[in-house]
Amino acid sequence: MSFFVPVRRILLILVLAGCASAASAQQAARTRLSIAGLERPVEVLRDHWGIAHIYAATEHDLFFTQGYLAARDRLFQLEVWRRQATGTVAEILGPRELRRDIGARLFRFRGDLEAELRHYHPRGPAIIGAFVEGINARISEVAADTAQWPIELRLLGVAPKAWTPDVVISRHQGLLGNIDEELRVGRAVTRIGAERVKFLSAFGPGDPLLELDTAIVPERLFDDILGTYRAFRTAVRFSPDDVAPWARAAAGGAFGPALIDSVNRRDLGSNNWVVSGRLTQHGFPIMANDPHRALAAPSLRHWVHLVGPGWNVIGGGEPSLPGVSIGHNEHGAWGLTIFETDGEDLYVYRTDPRNPERYWYRGAWVAMRGIADTIRVKGAATAVVRHRYTRHGPVVYLDSANHLAYAVRAAWMETGGAPYLASLRMDQARTWEEFREACTWSHIPGENMVWADTSGTIGWQAVGIAPIRRRWSGLVPVPGDGRYEWDGYLPIRDLPHAANPPDGFIATANNDLIPRGYAHTEGVGFSWSDPFRWARVAEELGSGRRHAMADMMRLQTDYLSIPARTLVPLLAGLRAGEEGTESARRALLAWDYRLDPASVAAGIYAGWERELRSDMARRLVPEAARPHLGAPALSRIIDWMLAPPGELGPEPLAVRDSIALGALSRAIATLTQQLGPDRSAWRYGQPAYKHVVLRHPLGGVVADSLRTLFEVGPAPRGGSAYTVNQTGNGNLQTSGASFRIIVDTRDWDASVGMNTPGQSGDPRSPYYRNLFDLWATDQFFPLAYSRTRVETVTAERLELRPR
Numbered sequence: 001m002s003f004f005v006p007v008r009r010i011l012l013i014l015v016l017a018g019c020a021s022a023a024s025a026q027q028a029a030r031t032r033l034s035i036a037g038l039e040r041p042v043e044v045l046r047d048h049w050g051i052a053h054i055y056a057a058t059e060h061d062l063f064f065t066q067g068y069l070a071a072r073d074r075l076f077q078l079e080v081w082r083r084q085a086t087g088t089v090a091e092i093l094g095p096r097e098l099r100r101d102i103g104a105r106l107f108r109f110r111g112d113l114e115a116e117l118r119h120y121h122p123r124g125p126a127i128i129g130a131f132v133e134g135i136n137a138r139i140s141e142v143a144a145d146t147a148q149w150p151i152e153l154r155l156l157g158v159a160p161k162a163w164t165p166d167v168v169i170s171r172h173q174g175l176l177g178n179i180d181e182e183l184r185v186g187r188a189v190t191r192i193g194a195e196r197v198k199f200l201s202a203f204g205p206g207d208p209l210l211e212l213d214t215a216i217v218p219e220r221l222f223d224d225i226l227g228t229y230r231a232f233r234t235a236v237r238f239s240p241d242d243v244a245p246w247a248r249a250a251a252g253g254a255f256g257p258a259l260i261d262s263v264n265r266r267d268l269g270s271n272n273w274v275v276s277g278r279l280t281q282h283g284f285p286i287m288a289n290d291p292h293r294a295l296a297a298p299s300l301r302h303w304v305h306l307v308g309p310g311w312n313v314i315g316g317g318e319p320s321l322p323g324v325s326i327g328h329n330e331h332g333a334w335g336l337t338i339f340e341t342d343g344e345d346l347y348v349y350r351t352d353p354r355n356p357e358r359y360w361y362r363g364a365w366v367a368m369r370g371i372a373d374t375i376r377v378k379g380a381a382t383a384v385v386r387h388r389y390t391r392h393g394p395v396v397y398l399d400s401a402n403h404l405a406y407a408v409r410a411a412w413m414e415t416g417g418a419p420y421l422a423s424l425r426m427d428q429a430r431t432w433e434e435f436r437e438a439c440t441w442s443h444i445p446g447e448n449m450v451w452a453d454t455s456g457t458i459g460w461q462a463v464g465i466a467p468i469r470r471r472w473s474g475l476v477p478v479p480g481d482g483r484y485e486w487d488g489y490l491p492i493r494d495l496p497h498a499a500n501p502p503d504g505f506i507a508t509a510n511n512d513l514i515p516r517g518y519a520h521t522e523g524v525g526f527s528w529s530d531p532f533r534w535a536r537v538a539e540e541l542g543s544g545r546r547h548a549m550a551d552m553m554r555l556q557t558d559y560l561s562i563p564a565r566t567l568v569p570l571l572a573g574l575r576a577g578e579e580g581t582e583s584a585r586r587a588l589l590a591w592d593y594r595l596d597p598a599s600v601a602a603g604i605y606a607g608w609e610r611e612l613r614s615d616m617a618r619r620l621v622p623e624a625a626r627p628h629l630g631a632p633a634l635s636r637i638i639d640w641m642l643a644p645p646g647e648l649g650p651e652p653l654a655v656r657d658s659i660a661l662g663a664l665s666r667a668i669a670t671l672t673q674q675l676g677p678d679r680s681a682w683r684y685g686q687p688a689y690k691h692v693v694l695r696h697p698l699g700g701v702v703a704d705s706l707r708t709l710f711e712v713g714p715a716p717r718g719g720s721a722y723t724v725n726q727t728g729n730g731n732l733q734t735s736g737a738s739f740r741i742i743v744d745t746r747d748w749d750a751s752v753g754m755n756t757p758g759q760s761g762d763p764r765s766p767y768y769r770n771l772f773d774l775w776a777t778d779q780f781f782p783l784a785y786s787r788t789r790v791e792t793v794t795a796e797r798l799e800l801r802p803r
Contacts, residue, residue: 028794034803036140037064037133044069044798045790049781050759050767051314053305053790059123060130062308063322065800067134070302074319074761075142076150077298078135079160080236080697081320085170087232087375092158093242094378101375103232104172106387106394107408111415116169119416119441121424125165128421131322132163139163150762152698155243155706168321171412172232174419175445177344178474178527179408183226184628185210186346186476190218191624200621202633203526205514208473215479216348217404225346225397225406240701247702269529270337271556271724271737273507273537274450274458276500281548284746285452288552289326289335290737292726297694297712298761298768301739303753305785306427313427314785316739316755317420325423326741328751328785331430332453333743337508339495340525341446341464343411347392347480348404356400359390362482368395368405392480407480411465411489416443432457432499439463440492446525448508454745460506462495462513466523475526490523505541509534509724530635532562532722549750552742557778558724564593564605566638567612570660580672581665584608588664597685597718606684606720607667610729613637615659620647634722685716692717692733692776694757712757712769715776725778740780749789752780 040057042065047053052069056062071078083089087104089097109116117124139160142148153160188197194210212218240248272289280286293300304324305314315327326335349359358365368388375383388395392409399405411417425438426449435451439461442449446464451457467474467486478484496515498506510529514521540555541547568588576582584604591601617631620640641660644652648659675681675688684690696710719727719736727733740754756775760767774781784790 028797030797030799032799032801034801035068035137036803037137038800038802040802042800044800045794046796046798047784047790047793048795049303049753049771049793050755051303051305051783052759053314053784054307055787056306056308059308059310060126062306062311063127063130064134064137066304066306066322067131067136068138068800069134069304070319071135071138073759073765073767074298074302075138075160076152077319077761078163079150079153079158081170081173082161082163082167084172084232084236085167089236090375090377090383092156092378093236093238095380096239097236098375098377098383099228099231100234100236101232102383102385102387103228103230103396104170105373105375105385106228106396107171107232107410107413109166109169109171109413109417113166113169116415116418117165120418120421124421124424127322127424128165128168132165132168135163151764155247155698155702156238157244169418169421171417171419171444173318174412174417175338176233176412176419177410178340178342178525179229179344179346179410180226181527182344182346182475182477183221186212186216187221188625188628189476190221191628192622196622197625197629200625200629200632200636202528202530202636203475204512204528205516205518206521206526208475208526210473210476212476213479213484215350215481216477217402220348220399220402220404221477223397223399228396229408236697238698238701243698243702247706249701249703249707269510269533269721269726271507271509271533271537271726272335272337272448272450273505273541274452274460275541275547275552276458276504277456279504279541279545279547281546282744282746284454284744285456285458286547286549286552286745287328287333287335287450287452287458287743288556288741289337289450290556290740291326291336292735292737294735295692295694295733295738295756297696297699297710297757299694299738299755299757301755303755303759305790307787310428314783315741316753317423319761321420321423323421323424323427325420325426326739327427328743328745328748329427329429330748332432332435332451332457333745333751334426334429334435334449334451335741336447336449338510339446339448339462339464339508340510340527341466341495341523342474342525342527343444343446343465343467345392345409345467345474345484345486346477347390347407347409347484348477349390349407349480351398351400351403351405353403356398356403356405357388359405360481361391366391390480406477409486411467412444414443414465416441417465419444431455432459435459436461436493436497442492448510448513450506450508452743452745457500458506459497459499460508461492461497462524463492464495466490466492466495468520468523470522473526490520494520495524503542505538507534507537507541509537530633530722532634533724533726535562536560536724549742549744549752553752553780555724556737556740556742559595559602559718561593561595561605561720561723563609563634563638563722564591564595567609567641568593568605570641570656571664574657574661576661576664578665578668580668581661584664584668585661595684595718595720595723597683597690597716599684599718600679600682602684602718603671603682603689604664604667606690607671608664609634609720611663611666611670612641612659615663616640619659620645685718687714687716690717690719690727690731690733691715692727694772709763712772713776715772717776738775741783742780743783748785749782751783751785753783754780
């Protein structure tokens with residue numbers, strides 16, 4: 001039987017279903033369904049912005065329904081997630097995905113599943129079990145009717161398969177650690193030495209050890225050591241050959257975008273803050289959070305409102321996980337940003353020349369543990385593989401010719417390492433102390449958790465499983481011979497934290513917030529985002545004004561660039577010889593430093609900053625280190641522009657000035673070439689310059705008629721990676737705040753949110769792209785919480801009854 005449906009029929013289904021859904025939404029239609037697995041009737045009110053407000057009489061039914069609705073909205077996403085988690089992608093995409101599957105199975109959690117599920121909540125096995133049952137109930141509904149499958153699965157000819165709890169606790173998509181950075185730094189140290197690497201980097205706090213142990217063979221670090229690790233950690237990319245022939249893109253089409261496009265790590269980040277009632281107009285705390293991840297259609301986050309015995313929580317998480325990771329209940333609100341705990345290390349072993357599966361550890365040869373496995377591969381023979389493990393972790397590379405092996409020790413492979421699942425405990429917190437206690441169960445990822453509650457308390461607790469290294473930094477590979485062992489994990493309560501500080505606010509933005517003199521620096525990382533977003537938030541919140549919700553909305557979408565405010569004044573005492581460059585210099589000096597989409601000066605600045613960074617990198621980063629270190633952080637570039645180093649030559653100030661003018665001249669030449677000589681056409685936000693298109697995993701591999709249904713955009717954008725409204729440093733915005741929330745603890749119904757392009761992953765749904773225009777113009781939707789307010793914004797009613 002063929003599961004493919006001709007394109008014309010798909011298009012007709014889309015149009016008819018879209019019209020029907022829109023009409024239902026306008027009438028707030030009531031739909032009744034009977035579903036096997038429910039204990040009691042459940043009511044779901046879906047609001048105009050696509051959020052499902054679930055009212056259940058039992059905890060089981062609450063999470064069953066969350067799973068069921070997640071599968072109704074995002075079944076294609078969930079099926080791809082399931083295959084990544086179980087290492088079964090090659091089964092549908094062939095040999096090119098075999099290495100991914102090997103990596104997924106190599107790093108699979110193999111501990112006590114019952115203890116693992118109970119870690120996240122005392123009733124974790126029942127909650128996660130109910131969530132999985134709900135997903136499977138939806139899969140059972142559509143199993144025999146391909147017309148109800150997501151369009152993507154029909155085009156791929158792939159049937160959705162049942163979930164199990166071990167899929168939920170997979171770590172494959174988490175923000176896990178720094179193993180790739182560790183290898184790159186080790187390679188750079190090999191090429192240019194530890195001190196030069198430190199000069200070019202922005203490590204801190206403190207002075208990390210980067211010297212390689214003499215037992216490390218430097219040249220062997222350039223082998224493909226982490227290929228298998230990277231394979232299972234990257235998003236799935238599709239080929240035109242994967243979809244039905246009549247749906248494929250024209251000949252020569254490239255692989256489509258990943259489910260979540262890869263972006264520069266420095267472009268990723270998040271903002272959150274809590275403001276005391278002392279600094280708000282109404283006297284109650286406010287919490288704001290905008291996590292920054294890669295942008296895509298469908299979106300990464302999924303909103304839900306869970307109301308049941310012991311639960312009344314609203315917010316967002318990932319559709320594959322039960323509960324809410326960012327949001328509020330009736331007592332308090334919380335949000336997160338990444339806190340750089342370093343939970344990975346690369347161990348290098350000397351292996352026995354007579355038996356490569358034995359490694360040297362503390363004076364003796366020790367046998368690796370082996371697990372045999374078979375992997376089905378579409379279009380090829382079943383692959384028979386052997387997973388190897390040392391006492392430290394999975395062996396990712398075995399170099400028998402040079403008698404070496406490499407393993408990754410990963411704290412996230414311990415019990416409790418599933419990303420965000422400990423939020424289940426946070427969802428029921430009633431006080432700051434209860435929230436802090438819930439935080440102690442949150443191992444992955446490392447996060448800055450902030451809290452604001454109705455009693456007036458605001459707080460911050462860094463979380464994450466943080467290995468204690470007594471003798472090394474964790475920034476370079478180390479021998480696995482027993483001399484470099486972790487000394488346990490730092491208790492989460494000992495990570496940085498604060499409550500009700502004198503400033504009246506707490507803000508985090510992935511930057512270094514480690515208190516100077518902190519007693520446990522061995523348990524935290526050395527790599528942080530540049531501080532510009534945090535500094536901008538802090539100067540606004542610390543301005544002395546009293547803040548309202550409108551101020552928080554403006555701040556979350558703020559485009560003022562602190563780097564621009566720092567760099568542009570360097571042009572004040574200069575004069576360019578070319579009239580075009582001189583005119584641009586004067587325009588920048590008259591500018592307000594806001595990277596507004598309508599601003600021509602913002603477009604000039606963005607081009608200038610790019611050229612500055614490129615020029616400085618060429619001058620200061622040795623060619624041998626560039627593949628490993630990349631361009632220096634902008635904070636280092638600014639340091640060198642303000643206080644030019646001697647490496648620039650005998651007259652560093654003069655060289656600095658020539659760099660500034662030369663970069664501006666090149667930026668003007670590039671803008672003229674790309675946008676024409678008319679400077680009024682150089683406005684920053686436009687499809688030819690700074691813009692956004694939300695790519696779909698199949699968008700690049702299907703015919704244009706389908707691609708336009710899947711993908712969303714373009715729309716003009718402003719900002720950069722360093723503005724609070726973080727949009728990355730590329731012309732095409734690929735990362736940023738797809739999800740936003742601002743919570744008013746005085747009146748929960750006065751809170752606001754955003755999720756782009758919409759709640760649904762089905763292009764047939766009116767909730768697939770309905771939020772994109774609001775998001776692209778930096779707006780919010782109201783976040784109804786009380787039943788009375790939810791009723792006023794209800795677009796659809798769904799009654800679920802036990803079968």
